[in-house]
Amino acid sequence: MKAFVYRKYGHPKEVLKMEEWPKPTPKGNEVLIKANAWSLNPSEWHRIKASIWMLRLSNGLRAPKDPILGADIAGVVVEVGREVRSFQVGDRVVGRNYLGGLAEYACLEEDKTARIPAEISFEQAAAIPLASITALIALRDKGVIRAGQSVLINGASGGIGTFAVQLARYFGASVTAVCSGKNGQLVRSLGAQEVINYQEEDFTQKGPFDLLVDLIGNRSIQELQGALSPNGRCVMVGYSNFKNLLGFVFKGAWLSKTTGKQFVTMDAQIQTADVELVLRLVQDKKLQVVIDRVYDFEEIPEAFAYLGTRRVKGKIVIQIAS
Helix, strand or coil, X not given: CEEEECCCCCCHHHHCEEEECCCCCCCCCEEEEEEEEEECCHHHHHHHHCCCCCHHHHHCCCCCCCCCEEEEEEEEEEXXXXXXXXXXXXXXXEEEEXXXXXXXXEEEEHHHEEECCCCCCHHHHHXXXXXXXXXXXXXXXXXXXXXXXXXXXXXXXXXXHHHHHHHHHHCCCEEEEEECHHHHHHHHHCCCCEEEECCCCCHHHCCCEEEEEECCCCCCHHHHHHCEEEEEEEEXXXXXXXXXXXXXXXXXXXXXXXXXXXXXXXCCCCCHHHHHHHHHHHHCCCCCCCEEEEEEHHHHHHHHHHHCCCCCCCEEEEECCC
């Protein structure tokens, strides 16, 4: 099979190379799929660049230990592990592969895989797993969102953000979206009642908000604290520098104990039931999948380069060339 491999860290156009690679064999709890579409996430871009030095501790100090990156994948089941009961050969499925995903064939764990409704394309499905489930967990589980609350999404026009705006509205919240001016119309169309152009206004001077979901992590905890209501919650999903992360983790823990405000970090774990929920919402047209650009498989390095511009609206999807 063909796969994109990287054997050193660097710019995607320089280090990602297409190679022939052995087709994987599914473990007992896995299905093997022939991929029809993939979507890219910033987490993979950071792994290629090794821009966050802590990633090297798990990924390899000098060079990546696992040469094929993960990805969100949609495709058709071609083989099932001996323990799998939910799927059979021929099923259209979607899931996330954390290693070995950027290839024509990939294995997915049964309890992290969902069947794709007939009304949803492979490209739409591939855009769903990591971004939508991160948004869902940030709002529902970590943010404990309730109808009638005021919610601010920092980074509202990106992959996670476009899902977060819509899911917050689905849960009955009033949504304020933070994005650049050129993306204001997009996030309004997704349900945001108010839009803050970060190029002209400081969202930490607005509010107060009952729930703040920070997908960017470019503000200090002191600034974020000021934007919260007395019993508000702030969920940190992404961060732009190590200093802000440390401040959020340590000072946030102290503020959570000494004030009525709560500061929460998170790590999204994908489960079948959550993916099925999002797929149903898309199927019922209660949720829109925002896709910025679609690339062919051979163009994966170019797709990653565009992802690295941090100007993506929604998701980048990769497809098999027609």
